[in-house]
Amino acid sequence: QVQLVESGGGVVQPGGSLRLSCAASGFTFSSYGIHWVRQAPGKGLDWVAFIQYHGNDKRYADSVKGRFTISRDNSKNTLYLQMNSLRVEDTAVYYCAKDLAGGSYSIDYWGQGTQVIVSS
């Protein structure tokens, strides 16, 4: 079955950096686009970034553009999110999520999430 397992979350000071990872299994990772979605405490879901299956097409929310970088290693079935210049408002649970594909532009599987806390 499809599994997405995030790791790398933690506590970091404002202005600091963190790299999240997402290990995928149970499907052909190299054939699907993957999203990062976050949820701040007490808030709703917030789309962060997307990378197409081949890694050459990357898209970002305006709130993270220029600070976050999404990447993937298809040989390791792993997705990454490099987060630089972190702000207090980046505090959230970060989910990696598999695109349904087939032109549906929706998400069919999600990980359990990893907590990121930005605080001094």
Next chain:
Amino acid sequence: QSALTQPASVSGSPGQSITISCTGTSSDVGSYNLVSWYQHHHPGKAPKLMIYEVSKRPSGVSNRFSGSKSGNTASLTISGLQAEDEADYYCLSYASSSTWVFGGGTKLTVL
């Protein structure tokens, strides 16, 4: 990339039907039949896809869940409400900026 507009909360009794709206603009909901809906019981648990491409149901999702769209507003209807339907519901739309945007979320309470 403004969030799509959903009611903060809706409620209904077991067996009743409820509808959750998701209002966007001509740059997202109105331009594409690419609206999906997610059920989220609590943070730390994976959300679940309930509807994709406005009205399609994934395998395994109850036919009590249905979706529709008119203009810039998409809707999720849950018929025959059950206690286990109590959760937060989010819409998601593809947008003309080649990005995605979520709705603010709706808390469904089954009375």
